[in-house]
Amino acid sequence: QVLMQADLFLTKLTSMCERSTEKGSMWVTMKRSSMKCQARLKKMASKGEPGEYRCLVCATDGKRNISTSVGK
Numbered sequence: 001q002v003l004m005q006a007d008l009f010l011t012k013l014t015s016m017c018e019r020s021t022e023k024g025s026m027w028v029t030m031k032r033s034s035m036k037c038q039a040r041l042k043k044m045a046s047k048g049e050p051g052e053y054r055c056l057v058c059a060t061d062g063k064r065n066i067s068t069s070v071g072k
Helices: 006-022 038-046
Strands: 027-033 053-059 065-070
Touching: 006 053, 006 065
Parallel strands: none
Antiparallel strands: 027 053, 053 065
16 A cells, blocks of 8 residues: 555545545545564664654545655
């Protein structure tokens, strides 16, 4: 899944909402993500470095999937 820039994500999310009000459903999910593999996270933890977590926001209407990553 390809991550979009926040502005493009919001534009596509708005159009997806407009389509779903006429017919259908839409789901938006959020998940905490480090955007790194588990091995790299364990290596950073062993060195005492804090892991940087971001929020992964995904939306789907069953046909299209869009996603973006949001920092703190």
